[in-house]
Amino acid sequence: MSGLRDNWRIILLVVLALGSTVTLLVPGATVATGDNATAQTDGANASAAGITNLQYGIQLDGGSRIRAPIVGITAENVGIQPVGQGDSTNETRAIEDELVSQLGVDPVDVNARAPNEPNADGTVEVYTENVTQAELAAALQEQGYDVSESDVRDGVTRATRDEMVEVIDEKLSQSALSGGSVQSAQSATGQNFVVIEAPGRDIDELRSIVASRGIVRVYGGYAADNGTFVRQQIVSREDIDGIGNARKVDGRQGYQVSVTIREDAVDQFLDGVRATGLDEPNTARGAISCEYNAENPNQSSGKCLIASLNNEVVTAKGVSPGLVQLFADGSFANDPTFVIETNTREEARNIELSLKAGQPLPAPLDFQNAQTTSLEPALADQFKTNSLITGIIAVLAVSIAVYLRYGDPRVAVPMIVTALSEVLLLLGFVSAIQFPLDLSHIAGFIAVIGTGVDDLIIIADEILQREGVATGRVFQNRFRKAFWVIGAAAATTIIAMSPLTVLGLGDLTGFAIITIVGVLIGVLITRPAYGDILRRLVLDEEERSE
Amino acid sequence: MNAFEVPEVDYDQYTNRQLAAVPLAVLALAILILVGWSLFVSGSVAAPGAPVSPGIDFTGGSELTVVTSMSKAEIGDEFDTEPISVQQAAENAEAETVGPNENQYIVRFQSFDTQSLRDQAQSTDMELLSSSSTSATFGGDNQTTAVVGVLIAFAGMSAIVFALFRSFVPSIAVVVSAFSDIVIPLAAMNVLGIELSLGTVAALLMLIGYSVDSDILLNNHILRRSGSFYESVHRAMETGVTMTLTSLSAMAVMAVVASFFNIQLMASIGTVLVIGLAADLMNTYMLNLSLLRWYKFEGVNR
Numbered sequence: 001m002s003g004l005r006d007n008w009r010i011i012l013l014v015v016l017a018l019g020s021t022v023t024l025l026v027p028g029a030t031v032a033t034g035d036n037a038t039a040q041t042d043g044a045n046a047s048a049a050g051i052t053n054l055q056y057g058i059q060l061d062g063g064s065r066i067r068a069p070i071v072g073i074t075a076e077n078v079g080i081q082p083v084g085q086g087d088s089t090n091e092t093r094a095i096e097d098e099l100v101s102q103l104g105v106d107p108v109d110v111n112a113r114a115p116n117e118p119n120a121d122g123t124v125e126v127y128t129e130n131v132t133q134a135e136l137a138a139a140l141q142e143q144g145y146d147v148s149e150s151d152v153r154d155g156v157t158r159a160t161r162d163e164m165v166e167v168i169d170e171k172l173s174q175s176a177l178s179g180g181s182v183q184s185a186q187s188a189t190g191q192n193f194v195v196i197e198a199p200g201r202d203i204d205e206l207r208s209i210v211a212s213r214g215i216v217r218v219y220g221g222y223a224a225d226n227g228t229f230v231r232q233q234i235v236s237r238e239d240i241d242g243i244g245n246a247r248k249v250d251g252r253q254g255y256q257v258s259v260t261i262r263e264d265a266v267d268q269f270l271d272g273v274r275a276t277g278l279d280e281p282n283t284a285r286g287a288i289s290c291e292y293n294a295e296n297p298n299q300s301s302g303k304c305l306i307a308s309l310n311n312e313v314v315t316a317k318g319v320s321p322g323l324v325q326l327f328a329d330g331s332f333a334n335d336p337t338f339v340i341e342t343n344t345r346e347e348a349r350n351i352e353l354s355l356k357a358g359q360p361l362p363a364p365l366d367f368q369n370a371q372t373t374s375l376e377p378a379l380a381d382q383f384k385t386n387s388l389i390t391g392i393i394a395v396l397a398v399s400i401a402v403y404l405r406y407g408d409p410r411v412a413v414p415m416i417v418t419a420l421s422e423v424l425l426l427l428g429f430v431s432a433i434q435f436p437l438d439l440s441h442i443a444g445f446i447a448v449i450g451t452g453v454d455d456l457i458i459i460a461d462e463i464l465q466r467e468g469v470a471t472g473r474v475f476q477n478r479f480r481k482a483f484w485v486i487g488a489a490a491a492t493t494i495i496a497m498s499p500l501t502v503l504g505l506g507d508l509t510g511f512a513i514i515t516i517v518g519v520l521i522g523v524l525i526t527r528p529a530y531g532d533i534l535r536r537l538v539l540d541e542e543e544r545s546e
Numbered sequence: 547m548n549a550f551e552v553p554e555v556d557y558d559q560y561t562n563r564q565l566a567a568v569p570l571a572v573l574a575l576a577i578l579i580l581v582g583w584s585l586f587v588s589g590s591v592a593a594p595g596a597p598v599s600p601g602i603d604f605t606g607g608s609e610l611t612v613v614t615s616m617s618k619a620e621i622g623d624e625f626d627t628e629p630i631s632v633q634q635a636a637e638n639a640e641a642e643t644v645g646p647n648e649n650q651y652i653v654r655f656q657s658f659d660t661q662s663l664r665d666q667a668q669s670t671d672m673e674l675l676s677s678s679s680t681s682a683t684f685g686g687d688n689q690t691t692a693v694v695g696v697l698i699a700f701a702g703m704s705a706i707v708f709a710l711f712r713s714f715v716p717s718i719a720v721v722v723s724a725f726s727d728i729v730i731p732l733a734a735m736n737v738l739g740i741e742l743s744l745g746t747v748a749a750l751l752m753l754i755g756y757s758v759d760s761d762i763l764l765n766n767h768i769l770r771r772s773g774s775f776y777e778s779v780h781r782a783m784e785t786g787v788t789m790t791l792t793s794l795s796a797m798a799v800m801a802v803v804a805s806f807f808n809i810q811l812m813a814s815i816g817t818v819l820v821i822g823l824a825a826d827l828m829n830t831y832m833l834n835l836s837l838l839r840w841y842k843f844e845g846v847n848r
Contacts, residue, residue: 067684187687203677204664369681372660379611379675386807390800397799401792439811440748446812447752450796454759454789461785481771488710488762493755495702500751503691507744507811508751515752 006532013529017421020428024052053431057199057438057510060384062377064203066210067185068370069193070164072127072156072363075136075147080114080122088114088122095124095143102139103131106311108215108360113159123157127363155192156363163362164194168210171357172198175209187503194365203374212310213361214354218259218340219306220276221292221316229300234272239265242337243355246348254341255348259355261336270330277303278319279327288324292316307340309351315342387442394446395420398453410537411460418530419452425525426518440507444514451493452522455486456530463534475538479531490523552787554780557835565836569829573726576733583736598732601741602630604689606682608655608663611675615649622653624670625663630654650675652808658682692747700724703754710762716769719837720761723829727757730825731818740818745811749818756793756823760786760830768838775842783831790830794823 058065080095081088092112099110103126111125124147126136133152140147156164161184172180180198187193198206218235244258261269273279282303283289290304294313306316319327326332342348354360375383398419403412423445430437462482463475493515500512557565580597589595602609607630614621618632633652655663660679667674680688703724708717728750740746767782768775801816 069683187684187691189687189690191683191687203660207661367661369683371678371680371684373676373678374660375676376674383809387804387809387812390803390807390809390812393803394796394800397795398792401788401795405788405792439809440745443745443748443812443815446796446800446815447755450752450793451755451759453792453796454756457789457792458763458785461781461788465781484770485759485763485766488706488766489755489759492703492706492758492762495706496699496751496754498702499695499698503695508692508695508748511748512751515755 007536009525009529009532013418013421013526016428016525017424020424023428023432024054024424027053052427054427055431055434055436056380056384057436057441058197058373058375058380059438059440060380060387061199061436062375062380063197063199064201064206064372064374065195065197066203066206066365066367066370066372067193067195068365068367069191070127070156070161070363071129071366072125072160073131073133073136073152073154074157075124075140075152077121077151078112078124078140078145078147080112082115082118082120085118092122095140095145098143099124099126099136099139102142103135105131108213109363111160111362113157125156125160125363127156127160160362161192161194163359167214167357167359167361168194168196171209171214171353171361172196174353174356180206200377203372207367209353210361210365211367212350212354213364214350214357215308215310215360216351216354217308219308220272220278221290221297221300221304221306222277223301223303227298229298230276231297231306232272232276234269234276235259235261237355237359238262239269240355243352244339246345246352248345249341254343255345256339256341257348257352257355258337258339261338263336266333266336269336270327270332273327273332278305279324281321281324286321286324288319290316290318305338307342307351309347309354314347314351315340317341383439387439391442391446395449398449402453402457405457406460411464411534414530414533414537415453415456415460418456418526418533419449422452422518422522422526423449425521426514429517429521430514435510435513438507438510440511441514444511444518447511447515448518448522451489451519452526455489455522455527458482458485459527459531460534463531463538475535479528479535482531483528486523486527490519493519552784555783555831557776557779557839562836562840565832565839569726569833572825572828573729576726576730579733579736580729587736598735598742599739600685600689601743602654602656602680602685603743604685604692605656606658606680606685608658608660608677608679610653610655610660610663610667610677611650612653612667612672613650613675614670614672616670616672618651621651621672624672625653625655625666627655627657627663630656650808652810688744692742692744696728696747696750699751699754700728703758707758707762711765711769713841715837715841716765719834719841720758720765722837723761723826723834724754724757726829726833727753727822727826731821734821735818738817740814743811743814745814746818749815749822752815752819753822753826756790756819757826757829760790760826761834763789764830764834765838768842775839779835786830787827790823790827794820797823 080091092114095112096107096110099105100107105126105128109127111127113123113125115122124136124140134149137147137149137152165182165184168182172182179200180196182194182196185193185195196206196210216237217233219231220234221229221231224230239262240259241262242260246255246257249256278288281288288303290302291300292304292306292313293299302318304316305319307314323332323338340351342351399412399416402415403409406412426445426448459479459482462478465478497512497515500508501516503509584594584597585591587595588599612621616624618634621632622629631654634650657663658679658681660677664674664677704721707720711717731750731753735742735746763786764779764782767778771778797816797819801813801820804812804816
């Protein structure tokens with residue numbers, strides 16, 4: 001008997017099963033590819049994966065997930081000159097400046113974009129809940145743009161969403177939340193949202209990182225002649241080159257973050273310092289003293305170096321004699337570094353993270369309309385163990401049912417082993433691509449075992465019917481007949497599940513992917529192999545009876 | 547040698563009408579329950595509501611898992627907003643060794659402000675194990691997506707079935723059976739008080755797959771094989787009933803074990819599938835079969 005050719009299906013199954021076992025159990029044997037893999041690898045290392053290479057998601061490993069839309073409205077079809085034509089940069093800046101005064105919003109909350117192609121139109125976005133679509137349309141009309149209220153829609157542009165993902169990703173990697181990941185997604189109704197995951201972390205921790213826009217500004221403040229306290233911005237994020245780590249101030253209470261001004265922004269910075277008088281000491285020992293009144297800033301006296309985070313003043317302090325001297329004689333430019341002092345470590349850390357994220361979040365996240373999930377690792381462990389037990393008991397139930405039906409262990413045992421090998425292959429597959437497993441995927445595994453055993457029963461009944469599988473041709477014929485039903489059923493399942501893989505239904509997406517991959521593995525690899533196993537069985541029997 | 551044999555049913559005794567009447571009556575009853583639910587329970591005649599009760603996945607709301615020595619009523623009192631439900635994870639004491647902690651509770655709220663709910667829980671002596679929240683807009687979106695997903699899946703399944711059999715009656719027989727397989731568990735969910743969740747939607751989609759398996763098998767045996775009608779039916783039943791019963795036993799076990807362990811997603815999937823597979827047995831071997839017999843003996847000659 002030319003064993004190899006006749007049994008290639010069985011051999012393929014055995015090889016793949018061994019391969020899956022290796023990927024599953026041998027440390028470092030996985031080939032991490034794809035987005036999931038790169039996003040999740042750190043998480044695995046952090047959670048010091050158990051005896052397998054399997055990745056677990058939030059529900060089975062603990063952690064937090066936030067799905068939140070982005071706050072903002074967008075005016076489309078705004079006739080801004082395309083990039084590269086005329087002076088589109090100045091035009092967009094003019095629109096933004098005008099909107100800031102028209103709508104009374106913060107400059108970071110407006111964004112005009114010129115189109116990248118000729119003959120296209122630009123967009124204007126406003127990232128706050130306080131401006132209605134009608135107000136934005138009216139403001140743009142006032143500026144002479146032909147924009148009607150129907151051109152203004154909820155949501156932000158794709159470019160902004162991409163920036164959001166980029167900035168959040170940077171924030172997560174700067175923070176201690178290893179393994180965090182972020183991506184943008186769309187629901188079936190066209191609602192765009194951002195999905196942020198942090199394995200093994202508390203939701204409050206995750207929220208505190210992404211809820212903050214991270215807008216850091218440094219002002220010089222002084223009491224003006226008219227009795228008000230004037231605040232003038234002297235540093236924004238673009239002017240900063242290097243950021244130190246938040247640390248305790250030596251010998252005193254308080255924390256600090258050191259900030260280095262970019263070389264070509266130093267002159268501008270020093271202009272700001274002089275304009276706010278921070279180069280002229282107001283105490284006898286050559287320092288600048290500051291009495292900042294947080295409740296009522298206009299009651300403040302002296303001169304202050306003020307730092308704000310998300311438009312809230314974090315710290316307002318005087319300036320030491322040494323630094324005043326450096327400001328005064330301009331030698332600050334030789335080593336353009338100063339420190340922002342705060343009262344608490346958390347404030348210093350927030351400023352550090354916000355600055356290190358490179359740029360502030362373009363728009364706030366809408367937590368009012370968010371979906372959140374958070375699981376303590378203890379509960380996740382409980383789910384992990386219990387769903388494993390549930391799965392094993394379900395497999396036992398199937399085995400008993402199959403054994404009762406066929407009575408013959410030579411039919412039933414290979415059937416159960418084949419069904420289990422299907423699960424093994426699927427596990428090998430998910431660990432190879434580092435797909436994070438969640439509860440819904442376990443349901444997918446159960447669906448796969450279920451349809452798998454169904455199909456094996458079809459094969460068994462077809463091949464074992466009556467006698468005489470002696471010739472290869474009869475076997476081939478019967479196998480093909482059985483396969484028609486199996487193929488048809490598999491095609492229907494795949495068609496039925498495929499919409500779920502693209503609709504942003506969260507949990508159901510993974511369920512559908514597992515089911516489809518499982519059905520494919522079954523139809524292409526394991527179920528044909530079972531046919532071969534049965535043929536050997538039947539042939540042996542006939543040889544013996546002859 | 548077999549411990550269970552699929553009994554040979556004497557279909558000759560019954561007319562096609564008699565055979566089809568039972569599943570059609572059950573289907574009608576199920577539709578009646580769904581319509582009645584929409585008109586009188588979830589909505590009114592003037593403003594019909596949803597035919598099933600959507601859970602917090604679809605309406606928006608929060609769910610906390612807490613461990614506490616307080617009683618159910620005491621837990622409810624600790625929160626500013628009245629919870630929709632407080633459910634004990636494991637009612638029986640033996641569960642302590644294997645299952646979830648006896649003092650573990652699942653508390654659900656209509657409010658989706660998890661932050662304040664978490665704060666309230668943590669300010670008492672409750673240990674917070676998990677929290678999840680879905681805003682009303684997200685829930686609404688989920689609902690639309692789920693309905694669209696099920697409709698697309700159903701349409702895709704119908705298209706494939708028509709492409710496979712290329713004749714109207716056998717194809718429509720499969721489609722009607724599958725439709726009934728979904729509608730009956732939906733109605734049963736109302737009766738049993740199971741809410742529609744993402745898990746039950748997954749179960750309904752799995753049902754499309756399972757339901758079609760046995761129907762395709764039956765059609766294939768009757769239409770594409772040699773042998774008499776009743777021989778074909780018997781052979782198809784031997785295989786098909788085994789298949790469905792095997793799946794049914796697995797799902798029944800899963801439903802029981804998962805509800806014991808309080809893994810709600812798996813428990814609801816299991817329960818819906820048990821009902822759906824039982825409905826599938828009836829629909830395949832009464833409804834689908836009667837349509838095929840009519841087609842084979844009368845329809846083809848027309």
